[in-house]
Amino acid sequence: MLTIAMLAALGHHDELKLHIRATQNTGVTQDEVKEILLKAAVYAGVPTANAAFKHALKAYSADGEGGHAMTESSVPYRHERAGTHPPYLHAAYGSTVKRAPSRAPLPLAQTLSETTGPGANGWSWVGAEMADLTRQHKGTPIGERMIVAGRVLDEDGRPVPNTLLEIWQCNAAGRYIHPNDHHDAPLDPNFTGAGRMVCNERGAYRFLTVKPGAYPWRNTKNAWRPAHIHFSVFGPAFATRLITQMYFPGDPLLAIDPIFQSTPDADARASLVAAYDPELSEPEWALGYRWDIVLRGRAATPVQTDAEH
Amino acid sequence: MPVRTTTASQTIGPFFHDGLDHPAWSDLTAGGALGQKIRIEGRVLDGDGQPIGDAMIEIWQANAAGRYDHPEDSQAKPLDPNFRGFGRVGTAKDGFYRFTTIRPGPVPGRGNAMQAPHINVTIFARGLLKRLVTRVYFADEPANAADPVLGTIEDPSLRRTLMAEASVAKSGSLPIYRFDIVLQGKGETVFFDV
Numbered sequence: 477m478l479t480i481a482m483l484a485a486l487g488h489h490d491e492l493k494l495h496i497r498a499t500q501n502t503g504v505t506q507d508e509v510k511e512i513l514l515k516a517a518v519y520a521g522v523p524t525a526n527a528a529f530k531h532a533l534k535a536y537s538a539d540g541e542g543g544h545a546m547t548e549s550s551v552p553y554r555h556e557r558a559g560t561h562p563p564y565l566h567a568a569y570g571s572t573v574k575r576a577p578s579r580a581p582l583p584l585a586q587t588l589s590e591t592t593g594p595g596a597n598g599w600s601w602v603g604a605e606m607a608d609l610t611r612q613h614k615g616t617p618i619g620e621r622m623i624v625a626g627r628v629l630d631e632d633g634r635p636v637p638n639t640l641l642e643i644w645q646c647n648a649a650g651r652y653i654h655p656n657d658h659h660d661a662p663l664d665p666n667f668t669g670a671g672r673m674v675c676n677e678r679g680a681y682r683f684l685t686v687k688p689g690a691y692p693w694r695n696t697k698n699a700w701r702p703a704h705i706h707f708s709v710f711g712p713a714f715a716t717r718l719i720t721q722m723y724f725p726g727d728p729l730l731a732i733d734p735i736f737q738s739t740p741d742a743d744a745r746a747s748l749v750a751a752y753d754p755e756l757s758e759p760e761w762a763l764g765y766r767w768d769i770v771l772r773g774r775a776a777t778p779v780q781t782d783a784e785h
Numbered sequence: 786m787p788v789r790t791t792t793a794s795q796t797i798g799p800f801f802h803d804g805l806d807h808p809a810w811s812d813l814t815a816g817g818a819l820g821q822k823i824r825i826e827g828r829v830l831d832g833d834g835q836p837i838g839d840a841m842i843e844i845w846q847a848n849a850a851g852r853y854d855h856p857e858d859s860q861a862k863p864l865d866p867n868f869r870g871f872g873r874v875g876t877a878k879d880g881f882y883r884f885t886t887i888r889p890g891p892v893p894g895r896g897n898a899m900q901a902p903h904i905n906v907t908i909f910a911r912g913l914l915k916r917l918v919t920r921v922y923f924a925d926e927p928a929n930a931a932d933p934v935l936g937t938i939e940d941p942s943l944r945r946t947l948m949a950e951a952s953v954a955k956s957g958s959l960p961i962y963r964f965d966i967v968l969q970g971k972g973e974t975v976f977f978d979v
Contacts, residue, residue, distance in 0.1 A: 488908060511837070520811070522852065525812040529802060532837070533829060541952065545954050550895065552911060554787065556791060557790065557979075558792075560790050560791060560793060561791070561793050561794050561914075561915055562793065562794060562795070562914035562915060563914070564913065564914065564915070564917075566914060566959075569796075569914070571911050572912050572913070572914060573798075573832075573912075574832040574833055574835075574912070574968075574969060575831050575837070575911075575913055575968050575969060576911035576912075576913075576968070577917065577969055577973055577974075577976055578969055578970065578973060579831075579975075580971060580977035580978070581976040581977050582938070582975055582976070582977050582978065583977075583978050584918075584934060584935070584977040584978060584979050585895050586979055587845075587894045587895055587900060588847075588857070588888075588892050588893055588894075588925040589853075589892060589900070589903070589905050589920075590854040590856055590979045591857060592845075592855035592857055592858050593845060593855060594843075594845055594869065594871030595871070596854055596855045596856055596872065597854060598864070598871060617833070627927065630789075631787030631788065631789050631790070631791060632787055632788060632789075633788050633789055638866075642804055642805055644800070644801060644803055644804025644805065652803070654800040654802060654803060655802055655886040656798070656799060657800055669803065669804070670803045671804075673819070680851065683850055695827055705788060706795075706797070706801065706804060708797075708805060713855075713857075714845045714905050714907075714979070715979050717843070717907055717916065718791075718792060718794060718865070719794065719795070719796075719797050719909055719916065720793060720794055720795045721795040721796075721798075735795060735796060735914070736795075738795075738914050739793040739795075741915065742791070743790060744790050744791075744793045747792060747793070747794055748795070758902075762966065763817030765854070770789045770790065770791050770792045771791060771792070771794045771826060772791055773787055
């Protein structure tokens with residue numbers, strides 16, 4: 477990247493094109509190259525930088541003398557902003573100690589393998605009834621009936637359409653139907669706790685369920701998980717795959733839950749907590765919680781040519 | 786600049802099976818896919834070499850011609866209507882998993898490079914606050930020598946962790962490729978930040 481800045485400043489445009497093409501193998505994005513050239517404008521003067529911009533555009537365009545076309549499919553997804561996701565090793569959550577890799581993951585410049593992903597033609601078997609967790613058995617499950625709804629968006633606020641959401645949760649008493657859950661709380665014969673739906677073309681989803689209970693776990697003495705619903709989301713690409721948990725506002729256990737607290741950034745943590753939404757609540761029927769899910773956006777938009785004017 | 790922060794990852798936890806497990810999804814060939822049918826199998830192990838019995842593995846791969854079933858793959862190669870390229874399986878108590886799939890064709894990398902045939906892998910588990918990503922390459926594949934991703938890994942002992950080794954299959958059974966996933970410590974798999 478330093479090389480690009482110097483070549484731009486010195487006006488060595490042929491070499492510049494070569495190096496810009498090389499960035500496509502190292503994961504440096506068009507936006508980043510654009511930023512470098514803008515900085516070069518500050519130091520080397522606007523006319524020099526403008527010329528560099530034109531050559532960068534050429535390197536990115538299909539006509540750019542053998543340069544790889546920067547098609548939509550090769551625009552990578554952005555990397556996580558520092559602190560907005562948990563680390564692998566978080567000693568307060570004991571299970572990470574023997575499962576977190578000791579080496580940092582190796583950076584991999586995204587290719588078609590990462591910018592494509594499952595689901596393009598795959599979720600037609602998901603029926604509307606799967607979004608209602610209260611009607612999967614003969615009777616009605618016990619607990620506080622609730623609606624959870626929201627949208628799946630990308631970082632730029634654009635809806636992520638038609639993607640599969642899978643949720644699972646314990647029952648109102650804090651017990652999963654899972655055979656390995658030995659918590660001494662009753663199972664509910666009318667509740668499995670699993671739901672699916674494909675969000676619509678505007679990214680909107682809506683589940684009907686009962687509010688899950690808190691439950692104890694063996695992480696530390698007298699540890700209890702705050703009430704939560706597990707969410708699995710695909711998004712448009714292998715790169716956007718996400719599994720996370722949605723929490724409830726005002727839960728005193730959030731402050732001491734090492735899984736919730738594992739994300740360093742306070743705003744990022746807060747965005748895992750749904751909002752009670754009176755508009756979403758249905759009178760005499762169910763409480764409404766609103767929760768949006770934000771997936772990675774694309775790192776680059778086509779290079780703007782405004783600098784030429 | 787992005788206007789929103791991505792939703793933070795959280796662990797899949799130990800109780801995901803009722804929500805996520807679809808035993809049929811471990812066989813990607815059920816619809817009659819074209820290509821060489823194979824098995825990918827192995828164990829998922831922790832830093833003590835102990836099996837991880839509550840992991841979930843997902844794979845995403847190109848078809849036998851080297852094309853992904855996705856609108857952004859515009860290569861002039863045939864799609865296989867009977868192959869979607871996505872699989873999922875939970876590990877058994879002894880950490881064992883198995884996929885039945887087809888050997889993928891090569892797909893383009895960045896620039897003009899071709900990538901050697903590979904399968905993209907995601908691992909979720911209790912104790913993993915976010916997913917791990919790795920790739921299955923085929924140890925007997927000549928194209929590995931020119932693969933741009935493998936080319937960035939100089940240490941042969943690290944490269945080896947990405948190689949599925951052909952193991953001796955019983956006569957009449959599918960070719961088996963063995964791919965263990967070691968989360969930590971001796972033989973730790975190379976994971977990628979994609």
